[in-house]
Amino acid sequence: MNHTVDDQNMAFISQLYPDVYTQIVPQQGEVKPPKRRKKKNKGAVTAGDGSSCLFRKRKLTDEQVNMLEMSFGDEHKLESERKDRLAAELGLDPRQVAVWFQNRRARWKNKRLEEEYNKLKNSHDNVVVDKRRLESEVLQLKEQLYDAEREIQRLAERVERGSSNSPISSVSVEVNETPFFGDYNVGKDGDDYDNLFYPVPENSYIDGAEWMNLYIS
DNA sequence: TTGTGTTTTACGACCTCC
DNA sequence: GGAGGTCGTAAAACACAA
Numbered sequence: 001m002n003h004t005v006d007d008q009n010m011a012f013i014s015q016l017y018p019d020v021y022t023q024i025v026p027q028q029g030e031v032k033p034p035k036r037r038k039k040k041n042k043g044a045v046t047a048g049d050g051s052s053c054l055f056r057k058r059k060l061t062d063e064q065v066n067m068l069e070m071s072f073g074d075e076h077k078l079e080s081e082r083k084d085r086l087a088a089e090l091g092l093d094p095r096q097v098a099v100w101f102q103n104r105r106a107r108w109k110n111k112r113l114e115e116e117y118n119k120l121k122n123s124h125d126n127v128v129v130d131k132r133r134l135e136s137e138v139l140q141l142k143e144q145l146y147d148a149e150r151e152i153q154r155l156a157e158r159v160e161r162g163s164s165n166s167p168i169s170s171v172s173v174e175v176n177e178t179p180f181f182g183d184y185n186v187g188k189d190g191d192d193y194d195n196l197f198y199p200v201p202e203n204s205y206i207d208g209a210e211w212m213n214l215y216i217s
Numbered sequence: 218t219t220g221t222g223t224t225t226t227a228c229g230a231c232c233t234c235c
Numbered sequence: 236g237g238a239g240g241t242c243g244t245a246a247a248a249c250a251c252a253a
Contacts, residue, residue: 099227
């Protein structure tokens, strides 16, 4: 492995401050050669005691992350005592543990927001589909109503013509008062007119023309 | 190999609570 | 006032296509 000056510096620093940023020097067995492009030598990071050192940001090991994840799973907030205990267990600076929890909470929040957004979006999409279905149903019903009205009008004209040509039919209409609705018992007061277009088994709609044909033919 | 997008680590500014 | 929170952001680490 090709150690850079930075790596050597950090190895030295980690010996001076064994309890701070101990992950700076890759531990045995989890060596991951830095294969990525060289970073700008910028990393002047403030150490735990406030002093400014030439530290470079290093990823936490899988083990450290796993432990932190487990701890985060138990409780998202981090009390001082737990922070210190975790830091000691993982060989990290308490500040690192605190920062990790801050970032983890932020990620968790983002994920939660994303899930909520997806849920709302699905719900919205379903409502839109339902709305379109209902609109098309309304359109269909309007067409049926229009047909029925036209048919009524046509029959009314026919009745009118019949009554003017034949005094007998005129009398029969006057006497009966329910010339077309016969068995369906449409009362004088119009109470039963609601049922006028549904004198057939439930849910089997017959449009105006068909319905009238039953009685006119 | 390199450019580019994403993730992770770290910090400062600001806010809230005790 | 200090501790610890969120938020926004920088930069290192990383993944991956070209």
